[in-house]
Amino acid sequence: MRYHKYHALGNDYIVLDPRDFPSWQPAPTIDQIRVVCHRNFGVGSDGILWGPLPSKQSEFGLRIFNPDGSEAEKSGNGLRIFSRFLWDQKLVRAPAFTVETPGGNVESVIKENGRLITVAMGRVSFDSAKIPVNLAGAAREVINEKLTVLDREFTYCAATIGNPHCVIPLAEISPEIAHRYGPAIETHPNFPRKTNVQFLRVRDRQNIQLEIWERGAGYTLASGSSSSAAAAVAHRLGLVDRNVTVHMPGGTIGIEIGGDFSIMMTGTVNKVAEGTMHPELFAVKV
């Protein structure tokens, strides 16, 4: 049971190649995912990348699992890590290739021998039906709407780049705000499929700063899909230009926003370890 662990700005993932897990087909169970990702009882990570899988639409298929066992439609850091894994394993001949995720097909470009990777993440949409946001409401762009959580009313924008995001611009942000309000917003009934949450501080027209509470993962040091969604919201609000540096506790990601809100995301990947999981790992249920 081989695993390969990488991090992207401190947002770490474990890559499991289905060919090494013949008894786990078609995918790991929720219990297997939870214990592998557990920081004490398992290897520990912000998620599992299950691939390469066959794909009719792209050269490779990928499934992404959060530490709580839920499946994500897309992961920006996960896609950069998976692209680096394919490069490291010599499963790709050229530095540019396509990957299919449940949230759409993307194109990756390897740079600096895999230390830096650009991913064409697809288009951001603010459409309530696509995100989705409170399906009872009228179909609309979710821009500057109100959400009351615990003791505070927030003005937010919602977006999808395959996975859902709730972006909250604030004058000041902190890890404490993310920990205090993130969980309640993640699971708010306003979001039928839950949501990732970004607290956004706009520094200037080329730089934004995020504190992130991820759906199914909690507080993370960086997020590629969050960077894409938050930069797109800031641009939609007229607060930033098309090239934005996203500053997060784990580091920075470069985002280029197209006229149609298509996103090019560029960031680093670091290899952490590779090894073998022992069967006793699965004796514990977490």
Ligand SMILES: N[C@H](CCC[C@H](N)C(=O)O)C(=O)O
């Ligand atoms: N927790 C997210 C998936 C991982 C996103 C993040 N790690 C990234 O880099 O985009 C979700 O359930 O949509």
